[in-house]
Amino acid sequence: MHELFAEFGNKFHYYAYFAIMMIGLYAMIAKTNLLKKCIGLGIFQTAIMLFYVSIGAKEGAGIPIIDPALGTADPAAYANPLPQVLMLTAIVVSVATLGVALALIQNIHRDHGTIEEDEILQRLRGK
Amino acid sequence: MKRLALFAVILAGVLFAATASEFPRLGAVDSAPSRHVSPAYIQGSQPQTHTPNFVTSVLADYRGFDTMFETTVVFLAGMSCFFILRALRRRGVTEVYYYRHKPTGVVLAMLTPRRIPPRSSCFERIDADWMPQDMVVETMCLFMVPFIQVFALYVIAHGHYSPGGGFQGGVLLAASFILVGLSRDLRTVESLLTEKTAILAAAAGVCIYAGTGLLALCFGGNFLDYGAYASFFGAAVPAARSMGILIVEIGVALTVMATLVTIYKLVSSRGTVEEGL
Amino acid sequence: MILEIKIAMLVLVIVCAVASITIKDLLGAAVVFGTYSFMMCLLWVSMAAVDVAFTEATIGAGISTVLMIAAVFRTTRRTKD
Numbered sequence: 001m002h003e004l005f006a007e008f009g010n011k012f013h014y015y016a017y018f019a020i021m022m023i024g025l026y027a028m029i030a031k032t033n034l035l036k037k038c039i040g041l042g043i044f045q046t047a048i049m050l051f052y053v054s055i056g057a058k059e060g061a062g063i064p065i066i067d068p069a070l071g072t073a074d075p076a077a078y079a080n081p082l083p084q085v086l087m088l089t090a091i092v093v094s095v096a097t098l099g100v101a102l103a104l105i106q107n108i109h110r111d112h113g114t115i116e117e118d119e120i121l122q123r124l125r126g127k
Numbered sequence: 128m129k130r131l132a133l134f135a136v137i138l139a140g141v142l143f144a145a146t147a148s149e150f151p152r153l154g155a156v157d158s159a160p161s162r163h164v165s166p167a168y169i170q171g172s173q174p175q176t177h178t179p180n181f182v183t184s185v186l187a188d189y190r191g192f193d194t195m196f197e198t199t200v201v202f203l204a205g206m207s208c209f210f211i212l213r214a215l216r217r218r219g220v221t222e223v224y225y226y227r228h229k230p231t232g233v234v235l236a237m238l239t240p241r242r243i244p245p246r247s248s249c250f251e252r253i254d255a256d257w258m259p260q261d262m263v264v265e266t267m268c269l270f271m272v273p274f275i276q277v278f279a280l281y282v283i284a285h286g287h288y289s290p291g292g293g294f295q296g297g298v299l300l301a302a303s304f305i306l307v308g309l310s311r312d313l314r315t316v317e318s319l320l321t322e323k324t325a326i327l328a329a330a331a332g333v334c335i336y337a338g339t340g341l342l343a344l345c346f347g348g349n350f351l352d353y354g355a356y357a358s359f360f361g362a363a364v365p366a367a368r369s370m371g372i373l374i375v376e377i378g379v380a381l382t383v384m385a386t387l388v389t390i391y392k393l394v395s396s397r398g399t400v401e402e403g404l
Numbered sequence: 405m406i407l408e409i410k411i412a413m414l415v416l417v418i419v420c421a422v423a424s425i426t427i428k429d430l431l432g433a434a435v436v437f438g439t440y441s442f443m444m445c446l447l448w449v450s451m452a453a454v455d456v457a458f459t460e461a462t463i464g465a466g467i468s469t470v471l472m473i474a475a476v477f478r479t480t481r482r483t484k485d
Contacts, residue, residue: 014147016414020421022140027425030132033483035430035475039437042468043421046444049456057451058161059154064452065289066172066179075166076156079452081181082165085190088182088459089197092294092383095463095471096204099390102475103211106397109479116484182455290454298462305470387467395474404474 013054021047032117034105038098045094049087056080177369178287186292187372187379191351194375195336198382202329205386209326212398222399227253240401254312254402268310275303283380287369293376297383304388313396313403322392322400325385332382339374410450417443430476430483438469 024047027040056079064081066072105115112120151158168185178184186194226235226243228250235250243250276299283296308316340351348355353371354364362370395404420440427433441464448457 010152011147011150012411013153013414014150015144016418018140018143018147019418021143022136023418023421023425025139026132026136029136030129031425031485033430033485035472035479036425036433036483036485038472039424039433042437042464043425043440046441046460046464050444050447053448053451053453053456054153055151055158055160056165056453057154058156061156061452063290063454064169064181065454066181072170072173075161075169078169078181080161080165081168081185083160084182084453084456085185086193087453088186088294088456089194091456091459091463092298093197093200093204095468096201096386096390098468099208099387099394099471100204100211102394102471103208103390103398105475106394106478107211110397115479180455290458292455295455295458295462298459298467302462302466305467309470391467391471391474394471395478397478404477 014051017047017051017054020050034108034115034117037117038101038105041101042094042098045090049090052083052087056083175365175368176372177365178372180287180289180292182290183286183292183372183376187375188351188353188368191340191375194379195333195340195351198336198379199333201386202333202382205329205389206326208390208393212393213400216398222401223255224401225253225255225257226250227257252314256402265310268306272303272306275299275306279303279380283376284373286376287372293379294383296376297380298387300380300384301387301391304384305391308391308395308403313392313400316388316392316403317400320385320388322389325389325392329382329385329389332378332380332385335378335381336375339371339378343371410447413443413447413450417447428483428485430481431473433483434469434472434476437472438465441465441468 021044024040024042024044027043028037031037031040058076058079061077061079062070064078064084067077070077072078108120109115112123114120114123151160155161168189169181172178172181172184176184176188178188222238224237224240226237226241227233228235229248234253243252279296279299279302281296282291282299283293286292286296304316304320307319339353343352343355344350346355346359353368353375355367356371357364357367360367360370392400392403396402417440420436420443424433424436424440427436441460445457445460445465448454448460
């Protein structure tokens, strides 16, 4: 039991990331409002980015910019720059895709007068 | 449906949580991702590219191919917004244009847009949901714009030495234009950065990036190998790579700025680019 | 970074995520989503990822909130869930 608790203490942040990810996934599946689905998508994306960046974190390491006092002999003095680079570009792409999603939502609202998924389905069945 | 979704999500969460024991501890110095290539990046950045910020050197040099296509994705997202909302817009929706007579405050509604001189003392074009604006808010927002732009240029140019770079600087530049749009109106933004200019600038940014890579082939290097420019700049290879990173970051900033301003203009005006937020 | 502060920030992130998908007003949901992005940015600073935090502060808390509010104004504020 004590080992289990120690294990949980070491890995608690992963459980938090999975919780955030599942909140986003739930919003994408269960919410009927299209804008809420977009918010869920954003939460899902940021949870994955958080997961990636946390893998690159190091205990007691500084930001990934050279400190002249430390030099680069010991890579453990700096956080891992690779996950940060990958996620930096992913954030910019996520806002661009959010723009496309909002454009589609506006088109749907103009055509159907609503952005609730079930009402749109009813209208489509009625036609 | 909601119960089913909740059940599925909880099941997936439990399955994910069961795998958590395989991942490294938070802050583990010798975890697998930190041992593979990142020591090479950390130790090679300064001697190979003269860039103290590892993130910038990895972004634009070591993994430049990745960033080039990310920039292309941003450009394509802006273009698809343009086509969804503007180019493929259905015609035949009657729109009303409002003009306000300044001395009397009388508002005219017209079905066709009338061109009025930009500094007309008599009439001004107003939005359908126009309200008398607060002068303090407008003046302060416009006052802040040049400072935001100078900071954005600093972020782009100083990305080698401090947090920042093309993506962040481009977003800050876009934010300055959006601030103009929020505090005054969309037509002011349109007069500062027209739609055509914005799309051309976005395309030019991608072309600067890809062109820098292609030109390296002419100097005998590989694609996106800025070290090949050493003879052109008359400098050592690391200095040439540092310069190449700066050129590429400028291209990225152009694309990001123009794309985000275009998306804001289209989304805030239902694709008409007439009346903004 | 002190562990308690980190846990408090994680809890705040989760609270903001739950709030932004349960609020029955889309404008409020968009604003709370901006708060969520900013909390996420603080979390990244605590992991020494300053570039990512800078990007998230400008994009997540700035531009995407503006875009969402623009979309809410141009569509509807009403939502059923």
